Amino acid sequence: MDGPGSQSQTPAQAPKTCPSAPPEVGSVLLGVVTAPGQVAYLNPHPPVTPRLLEALAGKGAPVENRVRFACQCAEGGCVQWKDEAGSGRCGLIDHALEALAITEAPRTLPRCGIRNTCRWYAQHGANACGACPEVIRRPERD
Numbered sequence: 803m804d805g806p807g808s809q810s811q812t813p814a815q816a817p818k819t820c821p822s823a824p825p826e827v828g829s830v831l832l833g834v835v836t837a838p839g840q841v842a843y844l845n846p847h848p849p850v851t852p853r854l855l856e857a858l859a860g861k862g863a864p865v866e867n868r869v870r871f872a873c874q875c876a877e878g879g880c881v882q883w884k885d886e887a888g889s890g891r892c893g894l895i896d897h898a899l900e901a902l903a904i905t906e907a908p909r910t911l912p913r914c915g916i917r918n919t920c921r922w923y924a925q926h927g928a929n930a931c932g933a934c935p936e937v938i939r940r941p942e943r944d
């Protein structure tokens with residue numbers, strides 16, 4: 803997951819980035835969860851390596867609850883993808899905005915480093931950034 807795709811693509815066509823990726827090689831580190839609903843975003847975002855995963859493992863709560871990762875959006879290959887007659891979208895951010903009743907953008911946007919390709923930002927603009935820090939890939943109830 804290196805960037806927005808080839809130079810010949812328009813921003814709308816470029817591959818999108820998922821801000822709720824699994825902790826695996828191929829993902830990058832998006833940020834660190836510092837408290838419930840708070841993420842310290844990393845910019846630039848380091849690639850995930852086996853060594854990094856090893857360092858993050860075994861510290862109590864699952865790594866997905868403590869660290870956020872990003873990777874290229876898998877679109878139809880992801881369980882969260884909602885296909886609407888050829889114009890699919892990520893259902894996770896739709897649901898998060900609805901559940902959190904977010905209808906406005908935060909005054910200040912996090913410096914997350916993936917905004918130009920972020921799937922959630924592409925769907926909801928800055929409103930998505932209000933919900934983003936609240937999203938935990940593997941909630942405690944799992």
Ligand code: SF4
Pocket residue numbers: 821912914915916917920921922923930931932934935
């Ligand atoms: S939703 Fe906003 S803060 Fe979260 S990764 Fe996308 S652009 Fe960054």
